[in-house]
Structures are given as structure tokens and as C-alpha cells.
Amino acid sequence: MKGVTAQWRSAARTDMGKVRLRNEDAFLNSPERGVWAVADGMGGHCSGDVASQLLVSRLGALPAQNDLGPRLQAVRDCLQGVNQQLCHERGARALPEQHITGSTVAVLLIEGRHGVCLWAGDSRCYLWRQHMLYQLSRDHSFQQRLIEQEHMSHRHACAHPDARALTRAVGAAPALALEVLEFEVQAGDVFLLCSDGIYQELTPGALGQALSVSAPELAVARLFDDVLSGAARDNLCAVVIAQ
Numbered sequence: 001m002k003g004v005t006a007q008w009r010s011a012a013r014t015d016m017g018k019v020r021l022r023n024e025d026a027f028l029n030s031p032e033r034g035v036w037a038v039a040d041g042m043g044g045h046c047s048g049d050v051a052s053q054l055l056v057s058r059l060g061a062l063p064a065q066n067d068l069g070p071r072l073q074a075v076r077d078c079l080q081g082v083n084q085q086l087c088h089e090r091g092a093r094a095l096p097e098q099h100i101t102g103s104t105v106a107v108l109l110i111e112g113r114h115g116v117c118l119w120a121g122d123s124r125c126y127l128w129r130q131h132m133l134y135q136l137s138r139d140h141s142f143q144q145r146l147i148e149q150e151h152m153s154h155r156h157a158c159a160h161p162d163a164r165a166l167t168r169a170v171g172a173a174p175a176l177a178l179e180v181l182e183f184e185v186q187a188g189d190v191f192l193l194c195s196d197g198i199y200q201e202l203t204p205g206a207l208g209q210a211l212s213v214s215a216p217e218l219a220v221a222r223l224f225d226d227v228l229s230g231a232a233r234d235n236l237c238a239v240v241i242a243q
Contacts, residue, residue: 008110010036011216012239013224017197017232024048024103025195025237028056033064034110035071036239038123040195042169043101051103051171055082059107068111075107075118076178079170086171102171106137106193108241110185118180120168123237124199125181128190128211133204136181140168164196190219191241197234201227216240 012029016022024041026049039055041048058078065071086101104121117125122139138144142165146157168177190211199207202223210222219240227236 007243008034008241009216009243010239010241011220012036012237013220014235014237015224015228015232017235018228019231019233020235022049023235024052025197025235026052026056027193027237027239028060028107029239030060031241035059035062035075035107036191036193036241037105037107038193038195038237038239039106039170040104040121040123040197040235040237041101042103042166047101048103051082051086051101054085055079055103055105055170058082066111068109068114068116071109071111072116072118072180075109079105079107079118079120079178080176083170083176084174087174090171100169100172102169104166104195105170108191108193108239110241113185114182115185115191116180116182118178120170120176120178121166122164123193123195126192126194126207126211127183128192128208129186129188131208131212133208133211136183138179140179141166187243189243190216192219192223193239193241194223195235195237197232197236198223198227198238200234201230201232211240216242 008031010031012027014025028037039052041052104123106119106123109116119137125136127134142162143157146152
């Protein structure tokens with residue numbers, strides 16, 4: 001599960017955790033092509049694991065390209081295609097709206113000194129730079145909506161019974177709005193893609209400590225050791241990317 005290129009090294013892992021009966025998280029770890037992804041399936045008995053695996057397999061099958069612009073467009077088209085497929089299959093089976101088979105997704109693309117993160121849902125992309133942790137993605141969740149639109153405090157928003165509900169996900173609706181952040185990569189940058197099973201169980205300080213270690217595989221091991229030493233109530237998935 002470890003990949004190495006001349007510039008980027010990465011490691012990835014997923015685990016069912018201690019409570020869930022099935023692992024619906026999946027990852028793509030492709031440093032040789034400069035693309036990584038995490039997907040967290042939803043749907044319970046409606047096969048959220050199928051949705052997340054479909055996402056990462058389709059992303060992994062995209063042809064290699066050197067120019068970041070066409071690569072970004074190819075990823076957008078891929079995610080839109082998976083979204084349409086999941087929505088069509090739900091309609092064909094005449095399933096009610098609450099039986100959504102879908103997935104979050106967070107994708108990282110790097111080409112030279114240029115990077116792009118695009119996502120839907122609450123899987124996250126973090127940047128560890130000069131001993132500081134930055135959250136590059138913004139959760140598409142009801143909790144985040146309460147904070148941004150209702151100006152609710154983080155503490156009160158977290159306490160809302162629907163706080164964890166997603167406002168966007170692949171497969172949730174025929175129209176998929178992906179959020180995109182473009183940035184410049186600096187020497188020494190370390191990136192983390194992860195599902196909520198990681199960041200819900202760890203403090204930002206613990207995330208930063210894990211990302212400060214020297215190798216991606218050691219960082220991933222520390223993240224999983226930290227979470228699995230606790231309740232580990234959800235599936236876990238993480239990809240760490242470093243130079």
C-alpha cells in the first residue's frame with residue numbers, strides 16, 4: 001500500500017474500526033500519477049461500500065496526463081459520471097430517497113508545484129506546513145451550514161442532532177456540486193486525506209503530531225494506532241503524502 005516516486009512518497013490504509021460491521025471507506029494511492037483520494041460510502045444496507053469502491057476504481061482508471069488542467073477536468077467528469085450512475089441505479093430500483101447509495105470524496109492532484117484539492121462531503125484534506133496544520137477542505141455537512149449560515153457556535157452546532165448529516169455527496173442528488181481549491185505546493189509540505197473516522201476521534205494537535213514524523217507510512221501507522229487505541233466508532237481511512 002506504499003508508493004514512491006522521485007518527488008512524492010505516500011502511504012494509505014483503511015480499517016473497519018471497532019463498531020461497524022462493514023468497511024465502507026476506500027482510498028486511491030497513486031503517487032506515480034500524482035493523484036490520491038479517500039471515499040467514505042454511505043447507505044448502510046444499501047451498499048455504501050460499493051459506492052466508495054466504485055469511486056476510487058474509476059479515478060484509478062483515468063489515463064495519465066501531464067497537464068494539471070486536463071487532469072482536473074477528467075476527475076470532475078469522472079465524479080459526475082459516477083454520480084449519475086448511482087442516481088440512475090437508485091431510480092431504476094425505485095428506492096425511496098432515504099435509501100441513498102453514495103459516498104463522500106476528497107481528491108488531491110499534484111503537478112510540479114501546483115496542487116488541487118476537490119471534494120464533496122465531509123472527508124477532509126489537510127496540509128501540514130512549517131509545523132502548522134491547515135484544513136484545506138470545508139465540510140459539506142449540516143453542522144458546517146449551521147456555523148456559516150446561522151452563525152451558530154461550533155459547540156452548539158456540534159450538539160445539533162443532525163450535525164453529521166451531509167449536504168453534498170456523490171450519488172445523493174442528480175446535480176453534484178464539487179468544491180475545488182487550487183494552491184501552490186512548497187518544499188516540505190505534507191498532505192493528509194482522511195475520512196471522518198480519523199478526524200472525529202483525534203484532536204488537531206494529534207493530527208499534526210502524526211504528520212510531523214519523517215515518513216508517510218509512519219504517519220499513517222501513528223494515526224491508526226491513536227484512533228484504534230480509543231473507541232474507533234467508525235471506519236477509518238487515511239492517505240499521507242509527502243516529498
